[in-house]
Amino acid sequence: MPEIRKLSYGEAANAALRRALEERPEVLVYGEDVGVPGGVFGVTKGLRKQFGDRVFDTPISESAIIGSAVGAAMFGRRPVVEIMWTDFFLVALDQVVNQAANVRYVSEGRLTAPITIRTQQGVAPGSCAQHSQSLEAFFLHTPGIRVCMPVTAQDSYDLLLSSIACDDPVVVIENRTLYHGGKQEVSVGGPVAAIGGLRTRRSGTAATAVTWGAMSRQVVDAADVLAAEGQEVEVLETPWLDPFPWDEVLTSVAKTRRLVVAHEANRTGGFGAEVLARVAEAGIELAAPPVRVAVPDLRLPSAPGLAAAVVPAADDVTGALRQVVAAR
Amino acid sequence: MTETETGTEVLLRDLCDMWRVRLLEEKIRDLRLNGDVVGSVHLCIGQEAGPVGACSALEPADALFATYRGHGWALARGVPAVGILAELLGRATGVNGGRGGSAYFSAPEYGFHGENSIVGGGAPLAVGAALAGRFDGTGRVALCVFGDGAMNQGSVHESMNFAAAFDLPVVFVCENNEYSELTPIRDMVRADVLADRARAYGILGERIDGNDPAVVRDRVGDAVQSAREGGGPVLLELMTARLVGHYIGDAEQYRQPGELERLAENEPIARLERTLRSAGTPEPEIEAARDDAAREIETATQEASAAPLADAEAVRRHVHA
Ligand SMILES: Cc1ncc(C[n+]2csc(CCOP(=O)(O)OP(=O)(O)O)c2C)c(N)n1
Numbered sequence: 001m002p003e004i005r006k007l008s009y010g011e012a013a014n015a016a017l018r019r020a021l022e023e024r025p026e027v028l029v030y031g032e033d034v035g036v037p038g039g040v041f042g043v044t045k046g047l048r049k050q051f052g053d054r055v056f057d058t059p060i061s062e063s064a065i066i067g068s069a070v071g072a073a074m075f076g077r078r079p080v081v082e083i084m085w086t087d088f089f090l091v092a093l094d095q096v097v098n099q100a101a102n103v104r105y106v107s108e109g110r111l112t113a114p115i116t117i118r119t120q121q122g123v124a125p126g127s128c129a130q131h132s133q134s135l136e137a138f139f140l141h142t143p144g145i146r147v148c149m150p151v152t153a154q155d156s157y158d159l160l161l162s163s164i165a166c167d168d169p170v171v172v173i174e175n176r177t178l179y180h181g182g183k184q185e186v187s188v189g190g191p192v193a194a195i196g197g198l199r200t201r202r203s204g205t206a207a208t209a210v211t212w213g214a215m216s217r218q219v220v221d222a223a224d225v226l227a228a229e230g231q232e233v234e235v236l237e238t239p240w241l242d243p244f245p246w247d248e249v250l251t252s253v254a255k256t257r258r259l260v261v262a263h264e265a266n267r268t269g270g271f272g273a274e275v276l277a278r279v280a281e282a283g284i285e286l287a288a289p290p291v292r293v294a295v296p297d298l299r300l301p302s303a304p305g306l307a308a309a310v311v312p313a314a315d316d317v318t319g320a321l322r323q324v325v326a327a328r
Numbered sequence: 329m330t331e332t333e334t335g336t337e338v339l340l341r342d343l344c345d346m347w348r349v350r351l352l353e354e355k356i357r358d359l360r361l362n363g364d365v366v367g368s369v370h371l372c373i374g375q376e377a378g379p380v381g382a383c384s385a386l387e388p389a390d391a392l393f394a395t396y397r398g399h400g401w402a403l404a405r406g407v408p409a410v411g412i413l414a415e416l417l418g419r420a421t422g423v424n425g426g427r428g429g430s431a432y433f434s435a436p437e438y439g440f441h442g443e444n445s446i447v448g449g450g451a452p453l454a455v456g457a458a459l460a461g462r463f464d465g466t467g468r469v470a471l472c473v474f475g476d477g478a479m480n481q482g483s484v485h486e487s488m489n490f491a492a493a494f495d496l497p498v499v500f501v502c503e504n505n506e507y508s509e510l511t512p513i514r515d516m517v518r519a520d521v522l523a524d525r526a527r528a529y530g531i532l533g534e535r536i537d538g539n540d541p542a543v544v545r546d547r548v549g550d551a552v553q554s555a556r557e558g559g560g561p562v563l564l565e566l567m568t569a570r571l572v573g574h575y576i577g578d579a580e581q582y583r584q585p586g587e588l589e590r591l592a593e594n595e596p597i598a599r600l601e602r603t604l605r606s607a608g609t610p611e612p613e614i615e616a617a618r619d620d621a622a623r624e625i626e627t628a629t630q631e632a633s634a635a636p637l638a639d640a641e642a643v644r645r646h647v648h649a
Binding site: 032033036037040057058059060061063087088090091124125126127128129130131296297298299301302303304305306308309310 | 365366367368396418422426427428429430431432444445446447448449477478480481482483508509510511515516517581582637638640643644647
């Protein structure tokens with residue numbers, strides 16, 4: 001029975017894990033400090049107590065964490081593993097790209113690797129260059145891996161459960177700053193939505209803004225500013241990046257003929273570039289050159305003042321929206 | 329260390345150097361708690377003997393690679409406290425102009441080739457520094473520091489074997505504080521003595537008292553000398569303990585009752601002071617070691633705090649040549 005509860009973004013993920021462990025005996029939850037300590041962000045708190053050996057700590061061995069999940073999944077388990085920071089994924093990328101992504105394809109579907117890898121990313125004040133990258137494009141470049149980025153507490157509940165139910169490897173990229181976003185009403189215990197789709201945060205015809213992850217807040221704020229100026233921007237938030245809601249995005253862009261894409265990842269090779277490319281391939285004629293709002297192609301600095309100078313703020317999005325709206 | 333120095337003089341200098349690290353760390357803790365420093369901060373309070381002992385066995389041309397728990401290693405290697413503090417405070421005068429922060433700064437001009445925030449990430453770099461030394465003829469030794477938890481990273485195993493295969497002068501220093509983040513190492517590794525893994529690579533491995541700077545200097549000194557003379561890499565496991573959380577804000581729920589009190593008995597500063605006292609060292613000399621350190625850290629803090637914030641314009645430079 002669905003029930004409404006007040007949960008933070010992290011607590012909602014915890015509720016999802018608890019439900020998955022309850023409903024599916026094949027689910028395992030593990031990773032560094034995930035078991036007894038309950039996760040460095042508290043997301044797995046209490047699960048070890050309730051589910052015993054199915055929730056456990058591991059050595060600091062990311063390759064073995066992900067690779068063992070792939071192997072266990074090939075033999076009927078449904079592991080949900082944690083990579084504490086997305087930056088640490090990189091020491092285990094082989095297990096994702098060369099191993100997990102190939103299991104279904106090469107075996108022509110006789111074997112599958114239904115694993116869920118939770119991680120978190122994003123820029124936070126004082127986090128160093130090895131703790132603040134946004135790496136979604138790395139995974140999106142790998143066919144066979146699904147990727148989502150929960151934005152709301154409801155997302156963190158729903159997306160995690162649909163990822164666990166998914167028969168493909170899924171990377172769930174949570175966001176560190178969103179963990180501290182306060183409690184929200186979350187519907188728990190109901191049926192879980194199919195993966196994919198988007199959320200229209202604002203409707204409008206002046207321009208289309210497409211965004212995901214923590215950048216959503218800046219985009220919605222910017223759209224509010226434009227609304228006050230009499231320009232209604234359509235804001236499309238896309239918690240699933242693979243599968244990506246191409247039809248809905250292209251329909252909106254065809255309607256507004258003006259496009260801004262905003263993300264916290266670096267510009268070159270970022271997924272924003274893919275959105276622009278698809279619009280071009282679809283032959284949509286734009287009334288203004290499209291704009292990508294992204295981190296310039298830099299390594300990320302630690303000092304808060306320096307990070308603020310490179311990570312787009314709502315003002316940057318506002319500027320981009322004004323630019324595409326004004327162009328004749 | 330000069331020929332004429334007495335044993336007591338050396339120990340008093342160790343004491344002062346350990347106080348420098350301790351007081352720097354306490355200052356950083358306060359600055360973090362009042363919000364002047366932001367982000368994750370990992371202190372080495374209780375582990376001061378490792379950096380102080382080991383760095384006193386290195387030559388200026390040697391290369392040190394540390395981890396995110398690296399403030400003490402940087403200071404002991406000769407990086408000025410003011411540059412470290414300014415870095416953590418996001419000042420233009422920080423050793424990396426605010427780019428590195430607490431967990432990822434470097435100061436190569438002092439032979440401090442960086443902290444590393446990726447567990448095990450520094451080991452392959454250290455191998456490379458030693459490899460380069462073979463070609464440039466400097467005889468450079470690379471000293472690579474990591475924790476007990478890092479012993480479970482592939483990069484560390486690959487590096488030890490790589491260095492062993494080519495007899496490269498790398499001294500691998502594992503600071504075993506018995507925890508990797510919030511998890512006791514004994515729950516994650518079957519073998520008791522991590523240094524025993526050295527045997528599997530055909531190199532020397534030894535577990536030593538990591539809370540005695542003289543022991544550390546002695547054993548690291550031997551390892552450095554042997555490595556420099558072509559004897560290949562060595563793995564030293566320094567037994568120590570951090571008296572604080574993994575990071576500032578860690579609730580330390582993993583501690584056993586009475587554990588911190590027990591660890592405090594063996595902490596390196598109190599221990600060395602006891603040793604000096606029982607050897608008859610006059611009290612004012614023991615106090616002077618602390619006072620000198622306190623003055624230095626206080627002055628450095630004031631200077632760092634007065635420096636201008638890092639220049640946001642400069643942030644776009646140095647991505648490419
Ligand atoms: C590749 C990687 N995985 C995980 C982390 C998160 N992490 C940071 S410190 C740490 C514990 C390391 O413990 P240990 O090696 O014993 O060093 P100590 O902190 O005790 O000095 C972990 C898991 C990381 N920084 N890098």
